[in-house]
Amino acid sequence: MAAFNLTLFDPSIFILMGIPGSEAAHIWISIPFSMFYIISLFGNFTVLFVVGKEQTLHKPMYLLLCMLALTDISMSSSVMPKALCIFWFNLKGISVGGCLTQMFFLHAVSGMKSAILVIMAFDRYVAICNPLRYTTILTNARIAKLGLVGLIRAVLCILPLPLLLHRQPFCANRIIPHTYCEHIAVAKMSCGDITVNRMYGLVMAFVVIGLDVMLIALSYGLVIRAVLRISSKQAHQKALNTCTAHICVILTSYASFLFSNLTHRFGQGIASNMHIILANLYFLIPPMLNPIIYGIKTKELRDKLSKYICRM
Structure with a gap:
């Protein structure tokens, strides 16, 4: 406690409070959080291992799946280790540089993940609407270039934050009522005018995510139109x-992202501890579910995974 009080007067340190109002339950909250995090790491590293080992899976679709797994690992790992340190060891201090670095990485990775989802939608569009040219339009090299463009976009959009x-200038009160350095939570500690910070963060969230959602909707609109032109019901289902x-x-x-962000900015009637729990679940639930979804729905990946399980 003495060390905690000393950090309050250190101008180079911020204090992450975890989940204010639920301090007594931190240990209990950490149990599902740590389980979700471990399952997420295990599932995504399994995808990376299986795709990396199997030459037959070195295809654009599985390259995109590996990119998605890497962003999921990075998203959860940019938040959970520090959050668990707060829950388990009461290590609440974080340097200003470390806080801003964490903020940059978690928001940049979120932007990168959104770009990957757009590329995956384009992949499905080409596979269904132009299957004969799929291998010439979407090569591994082209997918890698598109991924690089998504990374550059994420870095350039998030770096100003x-x-x-x-x-x-930051006030004497350097307490962040959160488990990680969320942009608005940090901005609220400033003694200066944060109008530009607020507006830029909000505009970037809606422009980047809004543009990506529109591109995904366009891709699936074209996919649905192509499917409706197919006369065979069996072909409909397969597509x-x-x-x-x-x-x-x-x-x-997207549902967890929008719900977390909108409740944090506009959900005044929701308790602050629920805001923080929802924000953390955004970094845990999708990374945990994504490898499970693809493992169940993708037969080729499921078969290769079964082969490795049978060898154990």
Whole structure:
């Protein structure tokens, strides 16, 4: 406790409070959080291992799946280790530089994940609407280039957030009522005018995510139009089944993102501890579910995984 009080007067340290109002339950809350995190790491590393070992899976679809797994690992790992340190060991201090770095990585990875979901929608569009040219349009090299473009976009869009905050004067109260350095939570500690910070963060969230959602909707609109032109019901079902896993991943990712962000900004009637729990679940639930969804819905991946399980 003495060390905690000393950090309150250290101008280079912020204090992450975890889940204010639920301190007595931190240990109990950490149990499902740590279980979700372990399952997420195990599932995503399993996907990376199986795809990496099997030459037959070195295809654009599985390269995208590996990119998704990497972003899921990065998302949960940018938040959970520090959150668990708060829950288990009461280690609440974080340097200003460390806080801004964490903020940059978790928001940049979220933007990168959104870009990957767009590329996956384009992959499904080409596979269904232009199957004969699929191998020439979507090569592994082209997928890698599209992934690089998504990464550059995420970095350029998110980098101003910590840079703008770095220039702000912070008040004596350096307590962040959160488990991680969320942009608005950090901005609220500033003694200066944070209008630009608020507006930039909100505009980037809606422009980047809004544009990506529109592109995904356009891709699936064209897919549905192509499917409706097919006379065979069996062909209908087969075509739509190839999109099921991706649609499930989109719903879990965007629904949790929008719900967490909108309740944090506009949900004044929701208790603050519920805001924080929901925000943490955004970094846990989709990364945990994504490898399960693809493992169940993708026969080729499921068969390869079964082969490795049978060898044990």
